[in-house]
């Protein structure tokens with residue numbers, strides 16, 4: 001049996017992509033905010049009904065750029081969670097800021113809003129919550145807390161492209177939101193990322209920061225890096241955006257098939273759609289809690305059948321070796337995150353995953369088959 005991976009990139013037809021990139025052979029303008037880059041920005045603003053966007057070579061540098069763009073004072077504390085991809089914490093640390101780890105809630109694995117205020121000190125400058133698996137954080141409560149304490153909110157929305165809450169796009173919450181357009185994401189530009197932001201006056205600085213800090217041909221205003229999205233990536237984004245609604249609809253069917261097979265099984269906590277949220281079905285996390293097999297056993301059973309699931313997010317960021325010397329090190333300080341991290345497995349999830357394969361995966365999990 002051929003391998004089933006945890007994810008598989010959506011792609012336009014070869015012909016559609018070739019048509020999109022054709023004019024690059026005439027223009028010979030391959031990067032540095034060319035026509036495709038501008039077109040993708042415009043299309044994204046229209047699709048998400050958002051106000052301001054900047055595109056990046058990836059989501060990670062988008063996050064670093066927005067942290068720099070907001071001129072947060074070096075050494076400032078940033079409240080965030082350890083149940084995330086390495087990128088979130090790395091971006092904070094690499095920006096000269098100090099992560100302060102807040103635990104997550106056990107319902108949807110996003111930041112526990114009831115624990116944020118006790119972590120605020122006179123050094124706190126921002127909150128960087130993560131919309132884990134595309135589950136939205138409690139954006140209203142976070143907004144209240146940030147306003148009360150004068151803090152910036154920058155969402156790591158890497159997983160949450162096209163998710164809406166009460167009809168409002170996830171791009172519109174907080175002061176800014178970072179999205180990843182990595183090939184494994186619901187919407188992608190091969191590699192890529194974006195920042196959606198509220199304050200129009202940030203735009204110029206963000207443009208400069210991603211282009212070595214250049215403010216003109218003879219002026220260098222910032223110690224910037226290189227984080228520009230190239231034209232081929234933007235063209236892939238333009239094509240993929242045309243088909244995104246259809247791809248999300250296909251994901252919904254996969255999600256529902258998993259639910260049909262696994263719902264009601266004792267000891268399994270399945271992915272849930274939140275109230276008021278229009279989801280993007282980015283991931284299908286299952287928490288194995290008191291089930292006849294533990295997470296690691298299920299992982300191995302699937303692996304034995306050539307099916308790749310992912311312990312996502314395990315290990316927790318606050319147990320990474322590179323953070324041993326940091327004050328936030330220690331997964332025991334965030335017990336809910338640790339509990340979930342030890343038990344969660346994200347199952348294969350992509351638009352083209354067929355019903356038969358979902359059924360086969362579920363049969364293995366249920367111990368009905370060792371399929372080969």
Ligand SMILES: Cc1ncc(COP(=O)(O)O)c(C=O)c1O
Nearest residue numbers: 058059060085087158180181182
């Ligand atoms: C939660 C989270 N934050 C940040 C990133 C970084 O995005 P990118 O891979 O586009 O740099 C990812 C990517 O997988 C992610 O999952």
